[in-house]
Amino acid sequence: MLHAVLGGPRNIEYREAPIPIPEAGQVLVEVKRIGVCGSDIHVYHGRHKYAVFPLVQGHEGSGLVVQTGPDVTNVCIGDRVTLRPQLYCGECRLCREGRYNLCEDYKVIGVLGGTTGMASEYFLTDASKLHRLPDGLDYDAGAMIEPLAVAVHSIRLGQRYHDGNILILGAGPIGNLVGQAAKGMGARSVMITDINPFRLDIAKKCGIDHIVNTATEDLETAIVTHYGRDRADVILDCAATTGTMDQSVKSARRGTNIVTVGNFYDKVPVELGLTQRREINIIGAMNYVSEDYAEAISLLNAGKVKIGDLISAYFGLQDYPAAYQYIDENSNTVMKVLIKVRD
Ligand SMILES: [Zn+2]
Ligand SMILES: [Zn+2]
The missing domain is CATH 3.40.50.720 (NAD(P)-binding Rossmann-like Domain)
Structure with missing residues (x-):
């Protein structure tokens, strides 16, 4: 599979890698859409405080479940899903209180060093980080759940x-x-x-x-x-x-x-x-928790939030550098750029 590795500021290299095989509790997702967000732009230009290279970006994404490891119960092959890209220890004080968005070891997949994001044809993840998309929501909507969950969390x-x-x-x-x-x-x-x-x-x-x-x-x-x-x-x-x-x-x-x-x-x-x-x-307000994802999905599904006017342009996985160039050149009129990895 092809994946886009950000080797350093403004340096995206495309590399071939074997398609990963899910182990217990893991799921393989065929990536469909990736949203490019403000933090991605800062990381790309080397302006993000906590970014470490090399890094595979992509934390706002949707896709199709194509393979599941043993002991996966929340999603099945054929489900359309969105990723909740957060890693946490599950044991520290705030994790125990359910505020794992504030975990001592908190990381956002695809933003912080040592993680692998979705800028790839396939993406391996713990099943617990996936939320199923209802029939009414397409992959574009799936890629907007993450920023919408940020919004929901801040309102709460x-x-x-x-x-x-x-x-x-x-x-x-x-x-x-x-x-x-x-x-x-x-x-x-x-x-x-x-x-x-x-x-x-x-x-x-x-x-x-x-x-x-x-x-x-x-x-x-x-x-x-x-x-x-x-x-x-x-x-x-x-x-x-x-x-x-x-x-x-x-x-x-x-x-x-x-x-x-x-x-x-x-x-x-x-x-x-x-x-x-x-x-x-x-x-x-820092990111979100699972309940914010559920609310974001339900707001979009009920038509209470509309994303059509927010999507400025689409680029292919191979065109990541062009996507960043487009964002730089149109900074006053760009809202959200989506990477369309696959139809
Ligand atoms: Zn983001
Ligand atoms: Zn923790």
């Missing part, structure tokens, strides 16, 4: 989403999915900000209630206009810039929950005194 951590006013900073793929998922999970109203009109247009198309271009509009005015003095119950920072975190804290009402969803690459100064006086909670 924000707690006050039900019948709440939501403010999302950043209308990229994750911000968009957070917005759609929040509505699907019962939010009363969702406002999203960005400085990129293209991304805001897509958010509008996806049914987000209030679109605010903070390059030309004042956020404070928008909040008061649409939400009145109640303001936002939950603020989710999906842009993760110095500016957006400062905006989050300054625009938070008393008792607001602020969830940090994006990856911050710089130290961010905020007016911490406000969080004390206003009892503002700043909550970090």
